[in-house]
Amino acid sequence: SWTVSSIVEEQVARIREQVGTGRAICGLSGGVDSAVAAALVHKAIGDRLTCVFVDHGLLRAGERAQVERDYVAATGVRLVTVDARERFLTALAGVTDPEQKRKAIGREFIRVFEQAELDLQAEAGGDKYRFLVQGTLYPDVVESGGGAGAANIKSHHNVGGLPEDLEFELVEPLRALFKDEVRRVGLELGLPEVIVHRQPFPGPGLGIRIIGEVTAERLEVLRAADAIAREELTAAGLDRDIWQCPVVLLADVRSVGVQGDGRTYGHPVVLRPVSSEDAMTADWTRLPYETLERISTRITNEVPDVNRVVLDVTSKPPGTIEWE
Ligand code: XMP
Numbered sequence: 001s002w003t004v005s006s007i008v009e010e011q012v013a014r015i016r017e018q019v020g021t022g023r024a025i026c027g028l029s030g031g032v033d034s035a036v037a038a039a040l041v042h043k044a045i046g047d048r049l050t051c052v053f054v055d056h057g058l059l060r061a062g063e064r065a066q067v068e069r070d071y072v073a074a075t076g077v078r079l080v081t082v083d084a085r086e087r088f089l090t091a092l093a094g095v096t097d098p099e100q101k102r103k104a105i106g107r108e109f110i111r112v113f114e115q116a117e118l119d120l121q122a123e124a125g126g127d128k129y130r131f132l133v134q135g136t137l138y139p140d141v142v143e144s145g146g147g148a149g150a151a152n153i154k155s156h157h158n159v160g161g162l163p164e165d166l167e168f169e170l171v172e173p174l175r176a177l178f179k180d181e182v183r184r185v186g187l188e189l190g191l192p193e194v195i196v197h198r199q200p201f202p203g204p205g206l207g208i209r210i211i212g213e214v215t216a217e218r219l220e221v222l223r224a225a226d227a228i229a230r231e232e233l234t235a236a237g238l239d240r241d242i243w244q245c246p247v248v249l250l251a252d253v254r255s256v257g258v259q260g261d262g263r264t265y266g267h268p269v270v271l272r273p274v275s276s277e278d279a280m281t282a283d284w285t286r287l288p289y290e291t292l293e294r295i296s297t298r299i300t301n302e303v304p305d306v307n308r309v310v311l312d313v314t315s316k317p318p319g320t321i322e323w324e
Pocket residue numbers: 102155156157158159200201202203204244279280316319320321322323324
């Protein structure tokens with residue numbers, strides 16, 4: 001019969017068989033899938049796994065620290081963080097089209113990751129990292145046509161995914177699992193609740209939640225608004241009731257407001273709370289008015305440049321969860 005510990009044992013054995021005495025690399029996104037996949041591989045091959053975390057500057061408040069501190073404390077995994085914030089900002093300068101943004105972010109991600117791999121290889125005396133660990137789940141396998149290999153991973157997942165010409169052999173220990181099973185495996189492996197029950201967050205990060213050009217200043221504004229929304233949702237005990245709640249900055253829109261005794265001319269942010277089983281369809285979440293009120297009051301008081309908070313009441317379809 002099916003038990004979580006039997007899945008762990010079985011996967012660990014398989015990984016050992018596949019990787020042999022080779023070295024593996026894993027890009028951590030901060031998400032639950034890559035975190036659990038890496039923890040499994042670490043259990044199987046120890047320090048022959050190195051995790052790489054690319055800080056693209058499109059992260060939410062506290063995310064880098066969570067990976068560097070909490071995840072490493074829980075797993076003992078060897079982690080290399082690459083600070084690529086400037087590089088991504090440069091690549092995103094002047095880019096406003098959503099697909100162009102995703103492409104730019106994906107392209108830079110691959111370059112940074114490749115360089116990190118070369119550096120690690122040099123450090124290991126030229127010994128190649130032949131295996132790439134990915135947190136591909138069963139629904140991803142089905143969606144991408146059931147085939148194996150990086151080429152079949154839809155563009156959606158390409159941040160964290162890599163192109164064909166990188167000669168890696170994929171290690172995908174979660175390929176037979178659904179999300180809830182992945183979470184149970186994560187808990188079995190001793191990962192903290194905050195990581196295991198983390199809500200989904202897109203690879204391109206806050207970059208696709210700024211409608212308009214992505215700049216350092218705009219990222220700071222959105223990061224502050226997002227942190228407040230998350231704090232209040234957590235304080236209200238709603239984290240498990242919602243699938244996720246993107247906060248979107250309408251950076252090219254301004255509206256007139258009044259605050260204190262002055263006129264303001266600031267930007268709106270959109271709250272996009274959704275309920276979903278698998279993100280293929282979603283319904284907008286009927287959040288309690290008191291929670292909405294607290295979020296709205298705090299964001300407009302605490303985040304300069306934001307003078308209006310609006311609520312997205314669109315289901316998916318017709319809206320997607322993210323705005324870009
Ligand atoms: P949409 O906007 O397509 O989002 O309704 C569905 C789910 O996928 C997440 N998402 C992404 N995840 N890379 C990711 O890893 C991406 O490029 C990406 N785009 C959207 C989104 O947050 C939602 O959970």
